[in-house]
Amino acid sequence: MNSPPDPRQLVRAPRPRLYEQLVEQILVYIEEAQLGPGDLLPAERILAEQLGVSRATLAQALVALEVLGIIDVQHGTGAVLVYRPSLATVIRKLREHQSRLPEIAEARSTLEVKLAALAAERRTPEDLAAIDAALDAMAAEIDGGDRGTRGDELFHQSVTAAAHSPVLGQLMAFIAEMVLETRIESLGQPGRPEQSLRSHRVIAEAIRAQDAAAAAAAMQSHIDLVSDVALLK
Known part of the structure; x- marks a missing residue:
């Protein structure tokens, strides 16, 4: 008869995080x-009441589902199921x-910090106009109650374009889908859209001033900010 296994050899199963439990309930x-x-x-208010959690906690689970493409959260409409x-x-x-x-986050630091520095050195008046337009678009989205996802995307695209580096631009295009995951997730954090917009403005001003070192530092600070997401906690 075999003896029972030594319990010291057992590995404790990871405890499901709250957002995982909520995802399961949803x-x-x-x-x-x-x-x-x-x-x-x-609606979020009703769903939060039914699940017995705060709306902030529920929002985290909904963002996780949105990142995976299972739901599409539309401003003014709500969460729409994409597939089951x-x-x-x-x-x-x-x-x-x-x-x-x-x-x-590591890939973004490697690419976008360099792109910001190059943009400061190489930007044209047309590039600055595109950066300003992206900032205005994001501000308008946030003022309208949205998260500013499209304006955020436009801003980073305009900085990449201002760097006038085709190879780095191609590399950014290659990781664009993965960056979109982090964009949705970051901008879903409470207060993050406004923080991100302020961070964008600091980058833009450094690029306008043609200060490559400041632009690189501002972009690194921005990536550190947007990489602070609930799913890593």
Whole structure:
């Protein structure tokens, strides 16, 4: 008769994080309510009450689902179901995404800090106009109650264009989809859209002043800011 295994050899299973538990509850609700692609989830206030959590905590779980493309959060409409996945698939993708986040931040630091410095050295009046237009677009989105996702994307695209470095531009295009994941996630943090916009303005002013060192430092500070997301905590 075999002796029982030594319990000291057992590895403690990781405790599911709160947002993972909420994601599971939301998926159970979707299944039980028989929601399909295009259907709306209940309003955040109602869903938070039903789940017994704060709206801020619920928002974290919704952002996780949005990053994975399972829902599309539309300003003025709410969370719309894109497709109905299995719970196991969602949890696996969440953990893969979580482990990938530091690498995405590392890639952004490597590329975008250099791009900001080059933009300060090479920007043209047309480049500055495009950067200003992106800042205005993001400000308008935030003022309208949105997160400023499109304006944020335009800003980083305009800085990349102002660097006039085709190879670095191609590398940024290559990681664009991964950057989009972090953009959605970062701008979903409470107060982050306004913080991000202020950070963009500091970068823009350094580029306008043709101060490459300041532009690089401002971009690194910005990436440090936007890389501080709830899924890493």
